[in-house]
Amino acid sequence: MNMKNCQNCGSPLKGRIDKKYCDDTCRSTFHHRKAPEQANLMRQIHYILLKNRKILAKFFQIQNSQPTIEKRSLLEMGFHFGYHTQTIKEESNSTQFACYDYAYQELNENQILLFKIPDSH
Numbered sequence: 001m002n003m004k005n006c007q008n009c010g011s012p013l014k015g016r017i018d019k020k021y022c023d024d025t026c027r028s029t030f031h032h033r034k035a036p037e038q039a040n041l042m043r044q045i046h047y048i049l050l051k052n053r054k055i056l057a058k059f060f061q062i063q064n065s066q067p068t069i070e071k072r073s074l075l076e077m078g079f080h081f082g083y084h085t086q087t088i089k090e091e092s093n094s095t096q097f098a099c100y101d102y103a104y105q106e107l108n109e110n111q112i113l114l115f116k117i118p119d120s121h
């Protein structure tokens with residue numbers, strides 16, 4: 001005996017072992033319920049990227065003449081390392097991480113160099 005429950009409504013399932021739902025109604029309800037969760041996740045990631053860009057832009061404007069900043073300063077502003085829109089590999093072997101039109105590069109453990117990506121249009 002292998003008693004499982006419907007993934008949508010939790011009712012005990014009878015019949016085939018690989019059954020996951022009571023019927024097609026429960027199946028489609030379950031799948032439609034997942035869509036908002038995925039949209040929510042995408043919104044969160046989009047929000048993080050926009051926030052990263054905003055932080056980079058802010059520091060870039062403040063530090064215009066010398067766009068080298070402490071990594072700690074970015075973290076304090078709520079910057080999320082690891083979220084970027086593209087990576088740019090330089091010949092010098094250093095990788096620049098872009099959040100839309102702003103990018104950064106790690107100079108060392110503590111210091112970050114900021115860039116504004118030139119408009120390609």
Ligand SMILES: [Zn+2]
Nearest residue numbers: 006009022026
């Ligand atoms: Zn069900």
